[in-house]
Amino acid sequence: MSVAWIGSQPVxxxxxxxxxxxxxxxxxxxxxxxxxxxxGTRSTIALATMLGGACDHAKGQVLANEVALFTNHxxxxxxxxxxxxxxxxxxxxxxxPPLHHDLLQAWAASQPDLGDKHSRRxxxxxxxxxxxxxxxxxxxxxxxxxxxxGLSLEATLALLRARLQGRPALSSLSNIDSFEKALATAQxxxxxxxxxxxxxxxxxxxxxxxxxxxxxxxxxxxxxxxxDDAWGSALASLWMTGFPLRTGFINSLxxxxxxxxxxxxxxxxxxxxxxxxxxxxxxxxxxxxxxIALISLSRTEVPTAxxxxxxxxxxxxxxxxxxxxxxxxxxFRAVQAVTPSHLPxxxxxxxxxxxALPGRREFAC
Amino acid sequence: MKALTFSLLALPDERLDLSCxxxxxxxxxxxxxxxxxxxxxxRNPALVGDVFRxxxxxxxxxxxxxxxxxxxxxxxxxxxxSVRVMGDVGNQAGRRLSGGTLYVDGSAGTHAGSGMINGRLxxxxxxxxxxxxxxxxxxxxxxxxxxIVRGKAADYAGDRLRxxxxxxxxxxxxYAGYRMIAGTIVITGRTGAMAGYLMKRGSLLLDRPxxxxxxxxxxxxEPDIAFSRLFDRFLMDEKIMDKPLLGPKPGRYGGDTAVSGxxxxxxxxxxx
Numbered sequence: 183m184s185v186a187w188i189g190s191q192p193v194x195x196x197x198x199x200x201x202x203x204x205x206x207x208x209x210x211x212x213x214x215x216x217x218x219x220x221x222g223t224r225s226t227i228a229l230a231t232m233l234g235g236a237c238d239h240a241k242g243q244v245l246a247n248e249v250a251l252f253t254n255h256x257x258x259x260x261x262x263x264x265x266x267x268x269x270x271x272x273x274x275x276x277x278x279p280p281l282h283h284d285l286l287q288a289w290a291a292s293q294p295d296l297g298d299k300h301s302r303r304x305x306x307x308x309x310x311x312x313x314x315x316x317x318x319x320x321x322x323x324x325x326x327x328x329x330x331x332g333l334s335l336e337a338t339l340a341l342l343r344a345r346l347q348g349r350p351a352l353s354s355l356s357n358i359d360s361f362e363k364a365l366a367t368a369q370x371x372x373x374x375x376x377x378x379x380x381x382x383x384x385x386x387x388x389x390x391x392x393x394x395x396x397x398x399x400x401x402x403x404x405x406x407x408x409x410d411d412a413w414g415s416a417l418a419s420l421w422m423t424g425f426p427l428r429t430g431f432i433n434s435l436x437x438x439x440x441x442x443x444x445x446x447x448x449x450x451x452x453x454x455x456x457x458x459x460x461x462x463x464x465x466x467x468x469x470x471x472x473x474i475a476l477i478s479l480s481r482t483e484v485p486t487a488x489x490x491x492x493x494x495x496x497x498x499x500x501x502x503x504x505x506x507x508x509x510x511x512x513x514f515r516a517v518q519a520v521t522p523s524h525l526p527x528x529x530x531x532x533x534x535x536x537x538a539l540p541g542r543r544e545f546a547c
Numbered sequence: 548m549k550a551l552t553f554s555l556l557a558l559p560d561e562r563l564d565l566s567c568x569x570x571x572x573x574x575x576x577x578x579x580x581x582x583x584x585x586x587x588x589x590r591n592p593a594l595v596g597d598v599f600r601x602x603x604x605x606x607x608x609x610x611x612x613x614x615x616x617x618x619x620x621x622x623x624x625x626x627x628x629s630v631r632v633m634g635d636v637g638n639q640a641g642r643r644l645s646g647g648t649l650y651v652d653g654s655a656g657t658h659a660g661s662g663m664i665n666g667r668l669x670x671x672x673x674x675x676x677x678x679x680x681x682x683x684x685x686x687x688x689x690x691x692x693x694x695i696v697r698g699k700a701a702d703y704a705g706d707r708l709r710x711x712x713x714x715x716x717x718x719x720x721x722y723a724g725y726r727m728i729a730g731t732i733v734i735t736g737r738t739g740a741m742a743g744y745l746m747k748r749g750s751l752l753l754d755r756p757x758x759x760x761x762x763x764x765x766x767x768x769e770p771d772i773a774f775s776r777l778f779d780r781f782l783m784d785e786k787i788m789d790k791p792l793l794g795p796k797p798g799r800y801g802g803d804t805a806v807s808g809x810x811x812x813x814x815x816x817x818x819x
Contacts, residue, residue, distance in 0.1 A: 211561060211589040234590040253683035333762065336741060340763045340805040349804040353762040383722055383744055387805060390745070432588050438683060441638055441657050442562065442619070453562060453617070 185494040185525065187485035195493065199531070202477045202491040203538035206233060209456035209475070213445045215240050215468070216415060217461040219498035220505040220514060222528030223415040226460050227422050227429075228546050229532050232539070236430035236454070238445035239415055240461060244408045246440045248377030249416060249426045253438075257389035260372065260402040261512040266292060270300040271368035273361075274325060275307045275388055276335050276379030277316045282406045285510055286374070290323050298369040305361055307342065309335040326357045336384040343391040371401045378408035406509050411463075414507025414514065449474060459486070462497040462528050479531055496525030551606050553599035555613030555634075561589040562637065563598065566620035570628035570647070573606045588619075614653050622649035625666065638675070639682075641668040644692060657701075658682065660694040663711060673698035676720075679713055680706030687728065689713065695787060702739065705732045708749060714787050724751045727810060733782065733792060746803045746810035752778065753814040754792055757800065764802030764812060771796050775813060 186198035193201075206212060212233050216226045217240035230237045239245045251257060265272070266289050278286065293301055304325035310332060320327075330338055330353045337353075344351040345358060346365075355361075365371055373392060375385065388403070395401040407413035416426040423429055425438035428445075441447075448454040449472055459468040460479045467486060468476060478486035478493070481501075485492040498504025499517035504527070508515045536545040553568065563586045566572075573581060582596030595601070603610075607628035611621070614634020622630040623642040632640075635653035645664040654672030660679040674696045679689035680703055688707035695714045702720035705713050708730040715723075718736025725741075727749040734742075734751070740759035743751050751757075757764075779791035793815050800812040 210591055250683070254681075330762065334740075336744065337761050337763075340744065340761045340803065343805040344763045344803075347805075349763075349808055350765050351763050351804055352765065383725060383741070386726070387745060390806065430588075432592075440683065453560075455560075 187489075187492040189490065190485045192485075195526075195534075198491050198493050199534045199538050202493070203535055203540075205456055205475055205477060205490060206458075206535065207540050209233075211235070211448075211454045212456040212458060213238070213448050213454040214458045214460060215242075215445050217241070217411060217463050217466055218415070218495075218528045219411065219462065219517075220414055220418050220507075222460060222462060222495075222498070222504075222532070223418040224422060225529040225532035225536075226458075227419055229458075229536055231423075231431045231434050231436075232536060232545060234431050234434060235458075236443040236445060236448065237419065237427055238443060239412045239427050240466065241409050241412045242428060242444060242446065244378050245412045245416055245426075246428055246444075247382050248405075248407060248413070249428075250382040250440070251377070251385045251389070253426070254382065255386045255389060257385075257405075258392050258396065258402050259405055262404055262406075262510055263512070265289070265372040265374070265402075265404050266294070268294055268297040268370045269302070269368070269372040270294050270298050271303050271305070271364050271371040273305045273307060273328075273371065273373045274320075274323075275339070275373055275375035276309070276384075278319070278374065278376050278406060279378055279408050281410070282376070282509065283319050285406070286319065287322060298367075300367075303364050303368075305357070305364070307335070307338055309333065309338060326360060328355050328357055328361055330355050335380055336387065339380075339384050339387040339391065343387060343394065346391065347394055365395075369400065371395070373401070373403040374406060375403060376406045376408050407507075410507045410509050413509070417507065417514075459489075460495075460528055460532070462495055462501075464497065464500075479528060481525070493531055494525055495528045495531055496523055498527070501525045502527050548605040549603040550608040550610045550631075551601070551603045552610045552612055553595070553601060555611070555615070556598060556600055558615055559587070559593060559598050559617050561587050561593065562617045562619055563593065563615075564588055564620050565618055566623035566642070568595070568609065569622060569625050569630065570607045570609065571624070571626055573609075614651075616654075616656055619656075621651070622668070625649055635672070640670075641666075641694075644668055654698065655696075659696075660689055660692075660713075662687070663689045663692040663694060665692045665711075667693045667695075669695045669697070671697045673717075674700045674704070674715075676701045676703050677706050678704040678715070678719075679708055679711075680704075680725075689730065693785070693787075699736070704734075705730070708732065714782070724749065724810075727751075731778070733787070735788075735792070743800075743803055743810055743812055745806055747806050748809045750810070751812045752792060752797075753812065756798060756814050756817060757812055760800060760812065761803060761805070763804040763808075764800040765804060765808075767799040767801045767811075769796045769798055769816065 184192035212235035306325040308329045423436035428440040428443045430443040476489040478489040501523040587593035611632040619637040629648040638656040657675035687709040691711040700719040714733040721739035723742045727746040735754040775793040782788040797813040
């Protein structure tokens with residue numbers, strides 16, 4: 183089975199690498215969209231550094247929203263394990279992505295064994311609209327809603343913060359008395375949120391609320407990323423360059439700017455002239471209709487439509503071993519291949535690409 | 548002496564960092580030296596001479612003939628003199644401007660006037676998100692000066708404004724005055740949702756009653772205060788407006804009570 187194509191023609195991997203390296207060497211402004219494991223992320227960033235390109239994640243907008251909380255404000259965070267063992271009061275903020283529902287259900291099935299050891303109570307800070315999948319989770323958790331009529335999530339958070347400080351506000355929230363009572367007895371309330379469910383402004387308000395509560399007792403939050411791999415890539419970028427993703431390399435020096443280095447914006451504005459799409463995830467393809475040259479490193483059995491060069495790559499944890507971020511433990515973990523295959527890893531292909539570039543340059547990975 | 552003029556030869560392929568083209572940075576440089584300054588941000592960065600034709604001698608008076616949304620950091624760090632752009636500019640125009648005047652004849656991108664300390668920035672067209680706001684990792688936004696937008700501003704105008712005045716003439720997007728610490732924002736036209744969200748102190752002055760405020764803003768009646776007349780006079784003296792904005796007894800909301808509640812939204816009553 184073929185793993186490399188030039189246009190739609192199957193070719194040996196070495197030919198595809200040579201062709202892709204030629205494109206990389208001759209372009210003016212290469213941009214990289216990635217969605218891969220830690221090793222793949224590190225290789226891609228190292229290649230972008232060599233070539234003076236820009237890096238972004240395939241879910242760049244949601245990731246930028248999550249990162250903005252950390253770059254623009256900060257907050258108080260705890261690990262999921264600490265929350266499970268110590269917290270008898272969990273407050274969900276907005277809609278939590280389905281990939282974390284198992285984790286929350288596991289918490290619901292257990293009881294805290296440290297701290298106040300009461301059975302766990304659940305509340306949910308919500309706007310007026312809730313999706314059906316999230317509604318089902320809330321029913322399973324028996325979460326009481328904290329919501330105001332016609333209010334957005336951001337307004338609800340503001341209202342809750344004002345109310346908990348005894349300040350006036352124009353509206354009220356459902357179940358607020360019951361929540362205040364629960365808050366008074368709980369030793370370690372924990373707010374659980376995701377970057378995809380609340381705007382950054384709402385997240386800042388939430389962290390302010392948590393800071394207020396910490397004047398009288400202990401309160402924290404658990405951040406569950408909208409996508410574990412995306413958050414892992416942001417952390418890998420952080421330790422390599424000092425900045426999260428949406429980082430560009432002018433003169434090989436990193437610069438973080440979530441507006442300037444938004445890769446999709448750069449492609450749409452024709453600021454970039456070569457797009458390198460790096461995704462080990464099945465079924466992920468680059469957005470259609472791009473009018474610049476494309477090199478596609480995808481988990482695919484067919485050439486990517488519109489790509490000058492396509493190279494099939496494996497997925498960490500499926501085709502080969504790897505390291506990935508796990509929000510369940512709040513850090514990185516090793517993942518073993520479930521069905522090892524002949525597909526090369528992203529880092530191996532990127533390493534070959536770097537080696538095929540003309541001139542001797544350092545590939546820092 | 549004729550103004551130092553940069554005439555655009557052709558639209559650039561890449562984004563340009565024009566922070567090096569200010570009076571202080573160009574003082575003492577010859578035309579040849581200026582033409583060799585690097586302004587491109589791609590692998591093969593453009594030089595000033597590749598993009599502009601340079602004429603004139605007066606470095607305290609700089610003119611860009613032609614603009615582009617790829618002109619980033621125009622007038623960044625300007626401390627004296629004047630810079631005028633006959634067209635659009637990109638992101639971070641007038642960043643950390645501490646004196647002098649920057650005039651943009653077209654529209655500006657995001658973070659115009661970011662971290663301004665003093666001086667005057669005037670944009671004839673529209674402005675992007677985070678007008679006067681801080682960049683990632685910074686504590687405060689605009690810290691002084693006067694920022695005027697004759698068109699519309701997008702979301703988060705005046706984010707973390709600490710001192711100075713921002714005036715927007717054709718309305719703005721959501722979260723105007725977001726996280727304001729102090730200072731004044733004047734808005735005529737429609738204001739988007741959640742104006743003043745997380746506002747600690749400072750004043751948002753509107754020409755009409757606000758819509759979609761956070762419920763943590765409390766109505767405070769129509770106080771008869773000297774401030775509104777005083778500020779109306781300031782706006783007209785500075786030629787920012789040609790008629791009073793608030794009138795004698797403006798309506799008032801206090802907030803954001805989720806934070807300290809010491810900010811205010813003053814607005815012109817519709818019946819006056």
